Amino acid sequence: MIRRPKHDLPVIPTANLVDIAILLIIFYMACSNFLTATTGKIVPPKAPDLVTVEEPLVIVSIDQEGNVSLQGREAGGVAVLESALTDLLRDKTTDKTRTVMFKCDATVSREVYQPVLDAIVQAGGLILAVGEKQ
């Protein structure tokens, strides 16, 4: 009786694949910032000597079209923005909690950004002006 030699097919070990996936998920959950929703495209201004800062919870942004948004939603006018910011920053006493991230497109003109900056100041917020290092 002739015995045929056994030729096992090569097997890729996949038992540990789930563990690797879980580790990657934990990594992404720990290290990521979610993309903040904005109404349009924003090209940030550039300046030298900018520092890395921690992102605050309140975000005001102005896109290329001049649309002002608060927390990713259309703000609907400066007066409404100021009122909403005042409500959001009420009872916030520390510098960290009353910081408002201000993202504005570099090409936006003064008539648009100046009232928004003033609204943040009047609402009692500290301004974190976001830009890119030159």
Add this chain to the structure above:
Amino acid sequence: MRKKFQYRQLNQDAVPTTSLADMMFLLLIFFIMTTTLTKTTGFVTDIPSGTKGQANTQDKTPTVVLHDDKITVNDTQSMGMGELRQYIAGLRLDQRQGEGKVVIVSAEGRVPYQTYYETLAMVQNAGGMVAIVTEEEGK
């Protein structure tokens, strides 16, 4: 010869984990697609606000006015961005105390945010404090 198949009884108490890998990969794809690993850069500033009338009463406070085509300092000197940087560095704002640190920055016309931002960053990095000027209603 007929083979006899023996069916093993499945353990009903075991948690089914066969689809765990699929769920993990779905989550992984979600996180890869929705996250940004870039750090936010900028500067934090506590801006005191005032009106033009208030600004005029403060004689000694340096005032930078950004126009469409030029920059004026204290209503007289006209300069470019490089000269403004030298002027602000020369003020030695980091060595001053209290209101001496304040620089009033005002924009006129259709000055883009890029110019305004650069000026604010310049004052902030020099150790100063920016005060913005807003025009009163009807003026």
